[in-house]
Amino acid sequence: xxxxxxxxGGDAGAEEDxxxxxxGDVTRxxGGDAxxxxxxxxxxxxxxxxxIVDVKGVEVGxxxxxxxxxxxxxxxxxxxxxxxxxxxxNALVGTWPGVGQRLEExxxxxxxxxxxxxxxxxxxxxxxxxxxxxxSVATYDVVVEGxxxxxxx
Amino acid sequence: MTGGHTVVDVDAHYLEAIEELAPYFDEDxxxxxRLQERPDRMTPSNxxxxxxxxRISRDEVGYLDGKMAPEEVPATMExxxxxxxxxxxxxxxxxxxxxxxxxxxxxxxxxxxxxxxxQVLDPSAGIYTAIPVPHQDPQDALTLIDDYADEPGVVAxxxxxxxxxxxxxxxxxxxxxxxxxxxxxxxxxHAGGSSLDDFYISGFERFIESHSLGFLWSVMAQVxxxxxxxxxxxxxxxxxxxxxxxITWVPGYxxxxxxxxxxxxxxxxxxxxxxxxxxxxxxxGTQPMDFALSNDWLEATxxxxxxxxxxxxxxxxxxxxxxxxxxITDIPFLSDAERGRILGGNxxxxxxx
Numbered sequence: 001x002x003x004x005x006x007x008x009g010g011d012a013g014a015e016e017d018x019x020x021x022x023x024g025d026v027t028r029x030x031g032g033d034a035x036x037x038x039x040x041x042x043x044x045x046x047x048x049x050x051x052i053v054d055v056k057g058v059e060v061g062x063x064x065x066x067x068x069x070x071x072x073x074x075x076x077x078x079x080x081x082x083x084x085x086x087x088x089x090n091a092l093v094g095t096w097p098g099v100g101q102r103l104e105e106x107x108x109x110x111x112x113x114x115x116x117x118x119x120x121x122x123x124x125x126x127x128x129x130x131x132x133x134x135x136s137v138a139t140y141d142v143v144v145e146g147x148x149x150x151x152x153x
Numbered sequence: 154m155t156g157g158h159t160v161v162d163v164d165a166h167y168l169e170a171i172e173e174l175a176p177y178f179d180e181d182x183x184x185x186x187r188l189q190e191r192p193d194r195m196t197p198s199n200x201x202x203x204x205x206x207x208r209i210s211r212d213e214v215g216y217l218d219g220k221m222a223p224e225e226v227p228a229t230m231e232x233x234x235x236x237x238x239x240x241x242x243x244x245x246x247x248x249x250x251x252x253x254x255x256x257x258x259x260x261x262x263x264x265x266x267x268x269x270x271x272q273v274l275d276p277s278a279g280i281y282t283a284i285p286v287p288h289q290d291p292q293d294a295l296t297l298i299d300d301y302a303d304e305p306g307v308v309a310x311x312x313x314x315x316x317x318x319x320x321x322x323x324x325x326x327x328x329x330x331x332x333x334x335x336x337x338x339x340x341x342x343h344a345g346g347s348s349l350d351d352f353y354i355s356g357f358e359r360f361i362e363s364h365s366l367g368f369l370w371s372v373m374a375q376v377x378x379x380x381x382x383x384x385x386x387x388x389x390x391x392x393x394x395x396x397x398x399x400i401t402w403v404p405g406y407x408x409x410x411x412x413x414x415x416x417x418x419x420x421x422x423x424x425x426x427x428x429x430x431x432x433x434x435x436x437x438g439t440q441p442m443d444f445a446l447s448n449d450w451l452e453a454t455x456x457x458x459x460x461x462x463x464x465x466x467x468x469x470x471x472x473x474x475x476x477x478x479x480x481i482t483d484i485p486f487l488s489d490a491e492r493g494r495i496l497g498g499n500x501x502x503x504x505x506x
Contacts, residue, residue: 093422094383094423099324099328103383103423114419118416119419121418129415129418130418132427
């Protein structure tokens with residue numbers, strides 16, 4: 001999953017073991033609506049809030065950013081940290097004005113989330129690491145029907 | 154020995170006698186008198202004796218007597234089996250450590266270039282040099298580039314890695330990189346910073362300690378700054394060559410920078426890819442070739458830093474730890490084409506020589 005050199009896997013703590021298990025594939029079920037899973041009510045995730053739900057044994061974060069719902073697997077591809085508990089911001093964008101000029105920074109990119117364990121940061125919509133497209137966290141399409149929030153698996 | 158390959162040495166040193174630079178300044182220029190009267194008081198000294206008090210000798214050139222002579226360059230090429238040579242100013246190593254704000258860095262660079270153009274450089278004989286860039290004043294650097302970059306035999310810019318503060322990724326140096334990119338002048342970042350006194354930390358007791366660490370330390374500092382501040386993104390056509398820190402540090406430091414980058418991307422938003430990808434775009438002089446822990450390890454090291462296309466043979470002659478071309482030809486796993494690129498092909502392409 002990650003080609004970064006890891007620590008001694010034999011000594012992984014219980015928290016990491018669980019996170020590793022959470023990073024496993026969600027089992028798909030065959031048939032139309034069977035792939036759509038009700039995970040919570042709309043009222044559970046008001047603007048600026050998030051919930052962590054269990055989807056067939058896998059933790060997924062449902063995150064409301066300015067009224068838009070995102071769903072991200074709660075396991076960072078780096079060390080399996082709880083990425084969905086991390087800080088959500090618009091991605092920091094740098095612009096170089098020109099030779100000899102200081103870099104201009106602005107928080108004007110697309111919504112992103114940073115894993116609280118080590119800071120790996122991902123685009124909320126695509127799950128792609130902001131610094132390296134070789135890494136991504138799984139994301140799910142979110143559908144709201146009536147009062148229900150559904151994930152498309 | 155070199156299998157018919159052209160051998161280009163991208164890092165040899167010419168020890169210019171500072172008093173011999175004086176005549177290139179006008180009669181009424183006070184620097185003419187200063188250079189003539191006290192050539193020994195122009196640059197910080199480097200301690201202690203690199204040549205271990207006579208154990209290492211360079212009797213074939215005047216280096217250890219304090220100055221080299223123009224005819225020693227072709228003689229050195231003949232002796233080492235080098236077809237083309239990029240001579241770098243020996244004095245520039247000390248100049249880079251000048252912390253004062255007077256004109257010495259500019260004066261010594263200008264004097265060196267005048268002397269070399271007048272007495273040493275000869276593209277028809279394969280003898281070239283680089284402009285010693287006075288990092289202390291980038292405006293002086295631009296003046297030197299304007300005055301000398303188009304002269305025959307001047308093929309690059311050279312910055313020492315010990316001395317420049319802030320480090321070389323800082324925006325103050327960007328005008329130099331801009332003109333270098335525009336003129337197609339590669340920038341050499343040449344290692345420095347091994348003096349036992351005036352070291353980054355005080356207290357080492359032997360030169361083997363400060364020299365083993367110092368060149369690596371300063372090169373790592375500069376590559377960190379250059380990559381993280383986005384110099385390759387800002388100047389994508391600029392050729393960058395790191396010299397005189399060996400090559401085996403490169404993959405390990407690539408791995409460290411990549412790990413940091415994936416955790417702290419928000420601090421370096423200009424970067425579009427992992428630091429190692431930028432570092433694979435740099436060139437590395439091979440000298441001093443580190444001890445090969447095993448051939449497999451060295452092969453993996455070279456592959457990881459970008460392969461034979463990233464390396465350029467460098468001798469560092471006449472310095473105490475110089476490498477002859479056999480340093481490259483003795484590497485057992487290189488293909489003939491890879492050997493040719495390292496010995497000279499890469500350098501010919503990058504420096505346009």
